[in-house]
Amino acid sequence: MSRLRRDKQMLVMMLPGVLFLLVFFYIPILGNVIAFQDYQPYLGIGDSLWVGWQNFSDLFINPDFVNAFWNTLYLAGWQLVFLFPVPLVLALIVDSLMSPRIRKVFQSIAYLPHFLSWVLVIAFFQQMLGGAGFINNSLRDMGMDTIPFMTNPDTFPVLVVVQMIWKDAGWAMIIFLAALASIDASLYEAAAADGAGRWRRVWHITLPGLRPVIVLLLILRIGDILSVGFEQFILQRDAVGAGAAEVLDTFTYYTGVVGGGWSSGAAAGLAKGVVSLVLIWGANKLAHKFGEDGIFAKKVG
């Protein structure tokens, strides 16, 4: 009780944040119960009928949902294989630069796109690669066929990964650079004295030194795997078509908000959230098994 009195002002300070969490996070979580209802807006949550797991079992025989599900996994695979290594490679190159000025200039350029909105990024890509964009205009002037970079469903995964690299690979470099800077330089010197060449030093010192960071980022990536990039997809879904560009998040939006299928939209969203939670928990467990800290390194308090 005395602690309560002592901390009174601190508790008041927590109030705005706690209120925010309650209203905009924890109450909507409870709102997910409509996934188990046949929710009708005019009846509200209180009076809508309960249907148990019906919405979920409906989803799994809905070809659109199945398509969105596989698209999500497919695109996530592309990202994991082709996107994940890029910042690491860039960081290794930047770290090996001897001139601080070149480093600085490159970092200034590379970090910039991270702060642009997806709308701007897609606008830039359209002006460069779109049907009426710079490159296709030039091709047309030279009498050649145009290339549908932005609208071909088959090459959509490539486009998506290129856009992600353009926007965020530079920024993602930061964390690797910080980790590289924290590797003890005398290790390199000792290895070099023992006759280890450039590549052996990368293999035996740099990569092991980066291991905790790589593991951490992989775990976060895996937990995020079902959110392949909402804004990026919703902006391009019309141009490429739902066949290739529909992912779980856009499915939720179009089914629920646009189509009025509130309950099946909520069911899709809830299923995605729960699977992500399980994935991140599992990946973290796995990391602990391999002797890494993972994300919950027990220093919360």
Added chain:
Amino acid sequence: MATPLFTKKASGLASDSKRPVWKEKPSLFYQSIKAVVLVLFSISILAPMLLVVSTSLADNEQLVAAGGFVMWPERPTLEAYQTIFRGPMVLQSLGVSLFITVVGTLLALFVTITMAYATSRSVIFGRPVILAVLFTLLFAPGLIPSFLLIRELHLLDSLWSLILPGIFGAFNFVVMRSFFMNIPGELIESARIDGASDWQILWKIVLPLSKAVVAVVGLFYAVGFWNSFFNALLYINDHSKWPIQLLLRNFVVQGSGAADGLGITTTPPPQSIQMAVVVVALVPILMVYPFLQKHFAKGVITGAVKG
């Protein structure tokens, strides 16, 4: 104040420009590969921006001669900008974006600072509150329940629907809190003994020491509010309340997207007008970018990520 957040080491920027004796000089082959990668990556980022800015400034004659795009305006003109600012749409949407960015950032800073400071000290209920925040990093309530909530609160078509959901971010909270935790406890204890209240301590002692982190977190929130488009797509129907990003999406991205599908080469609004809208959305970010860079280069962010 010995805070590890500001050590040069954490920024990854500090390195001797001298090559140590044991390090062999890379072969010409590797050096040229490195140079090519860095130069291509930089050009791919800068070229579209140059193209867009130049085209927005180009006059009609040059545009027609060049077939729609120019890399350098020969006779720069502000005609496109005069056109877009003549109608109410662009000005209105800029006003909306400015409003949600300024009000949103101020509210967000208030909520984040108070929450981060209160939980950075050993306080009753501190731990469960921190866990409640961290859980938001692992699980999202989902689109549909959030939409229904905004509707229940009667915030549809209100600018508050673009502000309130964004006034607290777990990542910014973590950055802020780990900074506050590095402020020595003796400083705060001695102020308390002198009879200062917690609010006075926060306002007069903690905040003056935390200008850099407040600037960074504030800029992060501001960029987030300025860039957000999806909330507006969800919650705002009234055209006069569109933020600039939604305007950009509907006029530029959707506009030329349709042209892509139909194979039309010239879209109804001339290129330079579209580009002018793009530039208008881009310029504020370019203006704050040097500040952003100055602070995160100091390692505020990386230090907090690692801590």
